[in-house]
Amino acid sequence: MATGIATRRSVAALLLHPAAKPVLFVLALLPFAWLFYGAFTNQLGANPAEYLIRATGDWTLRFLCITLAVTPLRMITGTPALARFRRMLGLFVYFYVVLHLLSYSWFDMGFDVADIAKDIAKRPFILVGFSGFLLLTPLAATSFNRAVKAMGARRWQALHKLVYVIAGLALLHFFWMRAGKNNFAEVFVYAGIIAVLLGWRLVQYAKKKRAVPAATGAGTLSRR
Numbered sequence: 001m002a003t004g005i006a007t008r009r010s011v012a013a014l015l016l017h018p019a020a021k022p023v024l025f026v027l028a029l030l031p032f033a034w035l036f037y038g039a040f041t042n043q044l045g046a047n048p049a050e051y052l053i054r055a056t057g058d059w060t061l062r063f064l065c066i067t068l069a070v071t072p073l074r075m076i077t078g079t080p081a082l083a084r085f086r087r088m089l090g091l092f093v094y095f096y097v098v099l100h101l102l103s104y105s106w107f108d109m110g111f112d113v114a115d116i117a118k119d120i121a122k123r124p125f126i127l128v129g130f131s132g133f134l135l136l137t138p139l140a141a142t143s144f145n146r147a148v149k150a151m152g153a154r155r156w157q158a159l160h161k162l163v164y165v166i167a168g169l170a171l172l173h174f175f176w177m178r179a180g181k182n183n184f185a186e187v188f189v190y191a192g193i194i195a196v197l198l199g200w201r202l203v204q205y206a207k208k209k210r211a212v213p214a215a216t217g218a219g220t221l222s223r224r
């Protein structure tokens with residue numbers, strides 16, 4: 001028991017250390033640095049353009065899962081300090097999706113806006129991915145303290161529930177893309193992770209709903 005408390009305290013001290021955020025920032029940039037280095041040293045295989053589009057898509061999905069994992073981890077482990085990293089992780093989802101969109105626009109489409117618009121309309125999996133990108137944009141734009149203040153906490157929270165829709169779109173995009181190749185193994189891994197993370201939230205929501213009438217009932221009884 002005492003060791004548990006001591007461990008939790010030292011983890012909290014580490015997470016609250018002034019260097020914790022810069023360290024996470026550097027770690028989150030490592031995939032980008034690796035891709036950049038690989039591209040310049042010709043180490044991305046026979047089709048570097050495809051490699052870059054896919055790797056940036058993978059990292060978008062990974063950071064989405066990591067961001068969605070912060071709240072469950074924080075509550076299950078009783079580590080409130082984890083909350084300080086959620087915004088940065090969320091912004092890294094946007095950073096990698098912008099890189100993904102730029103790689104596609106450059107390598108697949110030669111930055112031809114008319115061609116990109118036609119492709120989005122023609123290929124459903126691209127349309128789904130693009131919708132995910134569009135929905136991520138207001139979340140990234142309102143992730144700063146000033147936006148939270150201007151919107152009010154309730155409206156801000158309601159808007160940020162969009163992340164659940166985005167997770168669904170991301171999975172559908174990935175599933176649809178892999179359907180052409182009949183290769184679903186990784187899609188199912190991510191679907192499992194996201195199902196657990198969203199399922200946990202549903203359980204918390206149901207518990208809260210059940211607790212509220214119980215609390216109201218208790219209040220009524222005690223007043224009687």
Ligand code: HEM
Pocket residue numbers: 050053054055056057058060061064097100101104108120126128129130131132133136166169170173174177
């Ligand atoms: C929430 C937003 C998005 C997420 C999470 C996402 C994620 C992914 C993932 C995981 C892959 C597959 C990588 C692999 O096979 O290992 C992928 C592929 C791809 N995505 Fe996205 N994506 C998103 C948005 C977009 C957008 C906005 C576009 C373009 C408009 C796009 C275009 C593509 C293309 C062209 C591929 C590769 C298809 C191929 O190689 O056949 N994605 N994406």
